Amino acid sequence: MSDPYQTIADRLQARLDDLTRAERQLADSILAAYPISGLGSITQVAQAADVSTPTVARMVQKLGFKGYAEFQAALRSELEAKISGPIARRETWAEGAPGAHILNRFTEAVIGNIRQSLAHVDPAQFDAVCDLLADPARRVHVAGGRITRTLADYLSLHLQMVRPGIVPLQGQQNAWAHSLLDIDAGDVLVIFDVRRYENATLRLAEMASEKGVEIVLFTDQWRSPVHRLARTALVSRTVVPSAWDSSVTTLLMVETVIAAVQERCWRETHGRMEALDEMFNRTGFFRKFT
Structure with a gap:
């Protein structure tokens, strides 16, 4: 099961060794001004990294996306999360909160954060x-x-x-x-x-x-x-x-x-x-x- 909180930057960092030279150049370009750098058209993103548009298409598929549109949708969701305030954050997790005690849920989340960060x-x-x-x-x-x-x-x-x-x-x-x-x-x-x-x-x-x-x-x-x-x-x-x-x-x-x-x-x-x-x-x- 994929991690719902894994960012595209996380995916890029994890897959760097699997990328071609051109794809790594593209990854560096995206990470340099992340996440805004990935919100342009596929042509704009390719030109900014000095790579071809097929290189962009191949790399987003390597990251697990069906296509560039799905990749951009994920980036926009990240941007929304990035600028959200405490009230919006509380509403987001409360909608699907499981019934376990908050002590258990909070601790499990923290342990997951530590593992993923390390x-x-x-x-x-x-x-x-x-x-x-x-x-x-x-x-x-x-x-x-x-x-x-x-x-x-x-x-x-x-x-x-x-x-x-x-x-x-x-x-x-x-x-x-x-x-x-x-x-x-x-x-x-x-x-x-x-x-x-x-x-x-x-x-x-x-x-x-x-x-x-x-x-x-x-x-x-x-x-x-x-x-x-x-x-x-x-x-x-x-x-x-x-x-x-x-x-x-x-x-x-x-x-x-x-x-x-x-x-x-x-x-x-x-x-x-x-x-x-x-x-x-x-x-x-x-x-x-x-």
């Missing part, structure tokens, strides 16, 4: 993210949106214990311009952006990219518009039986990144943790049981 993570890309974040020559700036700010804070707090040079972008988004003054070429900017994607986050990514900053994106399966500017993106599936998307898989990605960066920096991290514990002891921050 199946599509490129280990080389994941390692590249961790290498960037562990590089002592680079400062790391971390920004999140209205909902994802908590994930950004979680990542930056842990990275501050692991290594120096971590700069959380806090406060109102209209203050981010001040932070851009101190971002230099070669720095890393970690951005969290999930549907409904925020304009301020995209503007931040655009201006940082112009300054030669390496962008790492944490996003959902529909992919934030920031992904076209990112050096790499860690994609997490988010759909659960709720009006709100789930952050569980994204948090798993974040915690795994923290663990991997910690190991890469362990010699320095060990000393930083000892110094931090000494500060906590002197301030009496944590309660002691004696």
